[in-house]
Amino acid sequence: xxxxxxxxxxxxxxxxxxxxxxxxxxxxxxxxxxxxxxxLITGYVITNRYVESITTAVVEKLLVQARSYSGPxxxxxxxxxxxxxxxxxxxxxxxxxxxxxxxxAGIAGLDSVFLAHTDIKQIVSRNRLVFASVEVDLSxxxxxxxxxxxxxxxxxxxxxxxxxxxxxxFAVASSxxxxxxxxxxxxxxxxxxxxxxxxxxxxxxxxxxxRKLRPISVITNHLRGIHFDDISLDIPIASRxxxxxxxxxxxxxxxxxxxxxxxxxxxxxxxREFEIAHDIQANILPKAYPKxxxxxxxxxxxSAREVGGDYYDFxxxxxxxxxxxxxxxxxxxxxxxxLMLLTRDIVKEITxxxxxxxxxxxxxxxxxxxxxxxxxxxxxxxxLLDKVSGRFRFASAGHNPxxxxxxxxxxxxxxxxKGYPLGMMPPKPFENRIESQEIQLGGGDWLVQYTDGIxxxxxxxxxxxxxxRFVDSLKAQTGLPPAxxxxxxxxxxxxxxxxAPQYDDITLLVMRWTTIQSDQEAMYNLKESVSAV
Numbered sequence: 001x002x003x004x005x006x007x008x009x010x011x012x013x014x015x016x017x018x019x020x021x022x023x024x025x026x027x028x029x030x031x032x033x034x035x036x037x038x039x040l041i042t043g044y045v046i047t048n049r050y051v052e053s054i055t056t057a058v059v060e061k062l063l064v065q066a067r068s069y070s071g072p073x074x075x076x077x078x079x080x081x082x083x084x085x086x087x088x089x090x091x092x093x094x095x096x097x098x099x100x101x102x103x104x105a106g107i108a109g110l111d112s113v114f115l116a117h118t119d120i121k122q123i124v125s126r127n128r129l130v131f132a133s134v135e136v137d138l139s140x141x142x143x144x145x146x147x148x149x150x151x152x153x154x155x156x157x158x159x160x161x162x163x164x165x166x167x168x169x170f171a172v173a174s175s176x177x178x179x180x181x182x183x184x185x186x187x188x189x190x191x192x193x194x195x196x197x198x199x200x201x202x203x204x205x206x207x208x209x210x211r212k213l214r215p216i217s218v219i220t221n222h223l224r225g226i227h228f229d230d231i232s233l234d235i236p237i238a239s240r241x242x243x244x245x246x247x248x249x250x251x252x253x254x255x256x257x258x259x260x261x262x263x264x265x266x267x268x269x270x271x272r273e274f275e276i277a278h279d280i281q282a283n284i285l286p287k288a289y290p291k292x293x294x295x296x297x298x299x300x301x302x303s304a305r306e307v308g309g310d311y312y313d314f315x316x317x318x319x320x321x322x323x324x325x326x327x328x329x330x331x332x333x334x335x336x337x338x339l340m341l342l343t344r345d346i347v348k349e350i351t352x353x354x355x356x357x358x359x360x361x362x363x364x365x366x367x368x369x370x371x372x373x374x375x376x377x378x379x380x381x382x383x384l385l386d387k388v389s390g391r392f393r394f395a396s397a398g399h400n401p402x403x404x405x406x407x408x409x410x411x412x413x414x415x416x417x418k419g420y421p422l423g424m425m426p427p428k429p430f431e432n433r434i435e436s437q438e439i440q441l442g443g444g445d446w447l448v449q450y451t452d453g454i455x456x457x458x459x460x461x462x463x464x465x466x467x468x469r470f471v472d473s474l475k476a477q478t479g480l481p482p483a484x485x486x487x488x489x490x491x492x493x494x495x496x497x498x499x500a501p502q503y504d505d506i507t508l509l510v511m512r513w514t515t516i517q518s519d520q521e522a523m524y525n526l527k528e529s530v531s532a533v
Contacts, residue, residue, distance in 0.1 A: 032197075032198065035197055036194065036197070036198060039190070039193065039194045039197060040190075040194065042190075043186075043187075043190030043191075043193070043194065044190075046186065046190065047183065047186040047187060047190060050182055050186045051179060051182050051183045051186065054178055054179055054182040055179050056138070056140065057265075058101075058154065058174075058176070058178050058179060059138060059140060059147060059154065059156070060140050061099075062099065062102075062154065062156055062172060062174050063140055063141070063145070063156060063158075064272065065095055065098060065099055065172075066095070066156055066158045066170055066172050067158055069091050069092075069094065069095045069105075069170065070158045070159075070160050070170040072087075072091055072283075073088060073091050073107050073160050073168075073170055074160045074161065074162040074167050075162070076088050076091065077107075077109075077115070077160065077162075077167045077168060078162055078167070083109070083115050085115060085116055085123075088107050088115055088116035089116040089117070089118075089123075091105075091107065091116065092104075092105040092106060092107060092116050092117060092118045093105075093118055095172065096118050099174065101174045101175040101177070101178070102118075102172060102173065102174045102175075103153065103173040103174060103175060104117065104118045104119055104122075104172075104173050105117070105118050105170075105171070105172045105173075106118070106119075106122060106129065106170075106171050106172075107160070107168060107169070107170055107171075108128070108129035108168050108169045108171065109167075109168045110166065110167070110168055111128075112128040112129045112130070112169070113126050113127075113128055113129075114126070114127055114128070114129060115168065129157070129169055129171050131146070131148045131155055131157065135147065135148055136148065136149050144158075144159040145157065145158055145159065149176065151176075152175060152176045152177060152180060153173055153174070153175065153176060154173070154174045154175070154176045154179075155171065155172070155173050156171065156172045156173075156174070157169050157170070157171050158170040158171075158172075162345070163345060163346075163349075234251050234254070235247040235250060235251065284341070284344065285301060285311070285312070285313075286312070286313060286314055289314075289482075289483075290314050290316070290322065292387065293514070293515070294387060294388075294390070294513065294514060294515040295322075295385065295387070295511055295512065295513050295514060295515075296481070296482050296511065296512050296514060297314070297324070297482060297509065297510070297511045298481075298482030298483040298485070298486045298509075298510055298511075299312065299486060299507070299508055299509040299510060300486050300487075300490055300506070300507075300508050301505070301506065301507050301508075302453075302502065302505065302506040303505050304453065304502045304503055304504050304505050304506075309328065309329030309330070309336025309337060309339065309340050309505060310326075310327065310328055310329070310340070310451050310453070310505035310506070310507040311325075311326075311327040311328075311329070311340045311343065311344055311507075312324070312325065312326045312327070312449075312507055312509050313325055313344065313347075313348075315348070315351050317351075317355060320386055320387050320388050321355060321384055321385065321386060321387065322384075322385045322387050323351065323355070323382065323383060323384045323385070324383055324385075324449075324509065324511070325347065325380060325381060325382045325383070326380070326381045326399065326449045326450070326451065326507055326509055327340065327343055327344075327378055327379065327380040327381075327399075328378070328379045328380075328399065328451040328452065328505070328507070329343070329376070329377075329378050330375075330376050330377045330378070330421075335373070335376070339372065339373075339376055339378065340378075342368070342371060342372075343364070343368060343378050343380070343422065346364050346367045346368060347360065347364055347380075347382075349367075350363045350364055350367070355384060356384075356393075356436065357382045357383065357384055357393055357394050357395035357436045358395040358419075358434045358435060358436040360382050360395075361380060361382055361395050361396075361397045361419065361422070361434055362427070362430060362431045362434055364380070364397075364422055365397070365420075365422045365423065365425070365427060365430045366427045368422050368423045369423055369426070369427070372422075372423035376423060377398075377421040377422060377423045377424045378397070378421060378422040378423055379396075379397055379398040379399040379400075379421045379422075380396075380397045380398075380399055380421075380422055381394065381395075381396045381397075381399040381400070381402065381449050382394065382395055382396075382397075383402070383447070383449070385441075385511075389440075390440060390441035390442070390445075390513050390515065391438060391439075391440055391441070392438065392439050392440075392441055392447065393436055393437070393438045394415075394417070394436065394437060394438075395417055395419060395434055395435065395436045395437070396416070396417045396419050397419045397420065397421055397422050397434070398419055398420055398421035398422075398424070399419075399421075399449075400449070400450060400451065400452060400455070401414040401415055401416040402414070402415045402416075402417075402447065402448070402449055403415075403446075403447070403448035403449070403450075403471065403474065404439060404445065404446070404447060404448075405445065405446035405447075405448070405474065405475065405478060406442065406445055407442060407443060407444030407445050407446075407478075408442055408443075408444070410475075412471055412474070412475060414467070414471075415437060415439070417435050417436070417437050418433050418434065418435045419433060419434040419435065420433055420434070441513035442513070443513065443514065443515055444478075444512070444513070444514070445512070445513045446474070446478060446510060446511070446512050446513075447510070447511045447513075448474060448508075448509070448510050448511075449509045450470075450507060450508050450509065451504070451505060451506065451507040452504065453502070453503075453504035453505045453506035453507070454470060454493060454506055454508060455467050455470050456504065457493065457496075457497050457500075457502070457503075457504070457506075458497070458500060458503075459496055459497050459498050459500050460498055460499060460500045465493060465496055465497065469492075469496065470489075470493075473488075473489045473492045473493070474489060474510075477489060481512075482510050482511070482512050485510060486508055486510055489508065490506075490508065493506075
């Protein structure tokens, strides 16, 4: 530029008409545009995550319910010579009753033909289980499980297995309205917030710029966009004043609220699973105790936690023999219950062909070894009663001594047989050690079997209840019927323990032999003994 141009003051002031744009308006428009883009992106992300969260929650709930009912379904498929259709139908109806969103539930055999269905027409027409929709992959699915989504329907197929043997498929169809409602609600919410930001963003931004309080606008905008399923308060304010402190505090608060919310959801899920497990365990334990003209059983069970590892059962061989067993799993809670269920199925399967107590326990040990977790084991007592003669044969896999109270002498003997717990030793050492014993019951004799939750219980002073107190309590009640004897012994036990917490499961099983041996039966037993010699 030359000198004349530098000193040319003849030029006038810039015309206002040339600069009609307001920087506050421009900046407000920029901010509004940026906010709109961010809201659309955030809304898209939040909507997807919210819908995914609802989808996962709905599907996982349906999966948990379907899995919990597939177990009993397997038992009913194996029941008797053919599947128990009535019980299978009840399983389907119970699931539909537990979840109001279920359209239908059905159980199909290996040939895909429905064995049971909430719609009886499907069974009568022998319709097959067919999924023609698109399969969805979900991390919550286990091996063999499938998930299909079709329009407004969620379809889930759960394989039914018993001891890893496929038996059929448990299928459930449920409404997907919660997912559709969640998507619709999220879209409407995001759209409403976006429109609101457009209508109010410009004047609010101009006002905040005018007052130099932009941090308030940032904080407010973030708070308006919050979604309670994912509380994110990461507000981009780096200043060291009160606004920076507030932004950092909200960030920490949002993180802690997210963590707390997830913990609550997880706690509710676990509580529901424990509730289902408790119901399953309650259903597999005997509902009544055997009673005939010759013998009478009674007992009681109390779990230390929501679910336990103790187990007892009765087996009627429908000839002259009747068996009972008492088991104690080393683990507690869900692992203990699962091992108890496995042991129960193994023993029931073995006793279809084997009756000798030592052979039953040896076979159970062989079956259990490949399936048991290292460090876990099961103590199990198995007794076989001759319903006519009162001869009682038994064996113990590391379980507590059998208590035999003899009526005519008043003598009480604790009989401990050799044997390792199930799942602890290989088959050969186990079979070399296990032994059976035999006693002859007389009229009025008692047999008592139990788990160590009774004798090892402690009161608040760390004193153990012990076998001596236990036996004395039993002897004091022998004049009562079995059910009353059980109640009195446990009342005495609770009185000793007092307010101290229960640390182990308690099982008590008693049997009274009410028949005095006849001369004919005595002669029969004598001949049997001579033949054995």
